Amino acid sequence: MADPARDADPSIAVSDLSLGYPAHSGGSAFTAVEGVSFEIRQGSVLALLGESGSGKSTLTRFLAGRGDEAGEKASRIRVNGGEAQVLGVQLRGIGRRARTRLTAHVGHLAQDAGATLAPDLNVGDILLSPIVERNKRFDRELLGEQIAEMMDIVGLPLSKLQEYPYELSKGQRQRVAVMRSIILGPAVYFADEPTLGVDANNRPRIVDLLGWYRERSGATLVLVSHDIGMLEALGQKVLVMQQGRVVGEGDIDEIFRQADHGYVRQLAQALRATAYDEVAEA
Numbered sequence: 001m002a003d004p005a006r007d008a009d010p011s012i013a014v015s016d017l018s019l020g021y022p023a024h025s026g027g028s029a030f031t032a033v034e035g036v037s038f039e040i041r042q043g044s045v046l047a048l049l050g051e052s053g054s055g056k057s058t059l060t061r062f063l064a065g066r067g068d069e070a071g072e073k074a075s076r077i078r079v080n081g082g083e084a085q086v087l088g089v090q091l092r093g094i095g096r097r098a099r100t101r102l103t104a105h106v107g108h109l110a111q112d113a114g115a116t117l118a119p120d121l122n123v124g125d126i127l128l129s130p131i132v133e134r135n136k137r138f139d140r141e142l143l144g145e146q147i148a149e150m151m152d153i154v155g156l157p158l159s160k161l162q163e164y165p166y167e168l169s170k171g172q173r174q175r176v177a178v179m180r181s182i183i184l185g186p187a188v189y190f191a192d193e194p195t196l197g198v199d200a201n202n203r204p205r206i207v208d209l210l211g212w213y214r215e216r217s218g219a220t221l222v223l224v225s226h227d228i229g230m231l232e233a234l235g236q237k238v239l240v241m242q243q244g245r246v247v248g249e250g251d252i253d254e255i256f257r258q259a260d261h262g263y264v265r266q267l268a269q270a271l272r273a274t275a276y277d278e279v280a281e282a
């Protein structure tokens with residue numbers, strides 16, 4: 001099996017992919033993603049939109065190589081058909097070691113990641129832990145500078161490095177989770193609702209951090225988000241999902257203007273309404 005190629009182009013290639021969950025507790029197997037195809041050029045940004053339950057988290061978790069990770073067997077994602085390549089590595093049938101080699105280059109911010117920070121570590125150790133786990137010998141000075149720069153971008157004072165998750169607000173915890181998810185310098189990065197639950201004043205700080213990261217790393221980003229500020233600042237191509245299928249695809253403005261699918265029209269209206277709410281809130 002090929003080693004991951006950080007400069008593979010496209011970074012992500014998905015063809016007729018169908019994903020599901022195994023049958024459990026008397027229920028039947030469930031198809032969450034059906035016949036999805038798309039490609040993402042290296043260094044570009046894709047926004048994934050769609051109503052709750054449309055398959056966005058399932059798709060991103062699988063493509064991030066974390067389809068098997070969610071502990072319980074019932075949460076493990078199964079490939080029902082099609083294929084997907086990330087950094088040139090075929091995900092279908094991938095073995096454990098090849099997956100570990102791949103995920104070293106692929107970042108994933110799970111939904112509500114701020115809520116699952118290690119409770120017994122302070123913020124400094126939370127940020128360092130992915131690096132320490134990988135390699136005990138690292139350039140502390142360089143990393144310290146990078147952490148200080150990130151803390152500044154997200155508007156957290158350096159004194160927060162000594163605090164524990166329970167001492168932080170929900171929005172502060174989410175900002176720490178986002179910093180942690182990019183600290184290893186992934187070539188492909190998936191973020192599931194990175195600004196969800198963060199107040200309107202602090203959402204742009206997360207957007208700034210992701211923009212900063214993209215600029216310095218040239219990484220490919222996939223953002224699951226309905227945050228209009230984030231989509232306008234970072235989004236290029238948009239994929240709209242409904243009930244596991246792709247129902248709209250294109251440039252963000254194009255989707256809003258020319259959507260011929262009723263659901264895409266509704267979504268565009270909902271997003272505009274959100275944007276107006278935020279203007280009203282400010």
Ligand SMILES: Nc1ncnc2c1ncn2[C@@H]1O[C@H](COP(=O)(O)OP(=O)(O)OP(=O)(O)O)[C@@H](O)[C@H]1O
Binds near residue numbers: 032050054
């Ligand atoms: N472990 C599981 N077992 C069975 N079905 C699941 C499991 N996890 C998710 N699903 C189902 O898969 C479908 C897609 O869920 P998914 O979380 O991918 O959607 P989503 O678009 O990310 O939704 P949200 O925006 O609410 O996070 C849903 O119908 C959901 O109920």
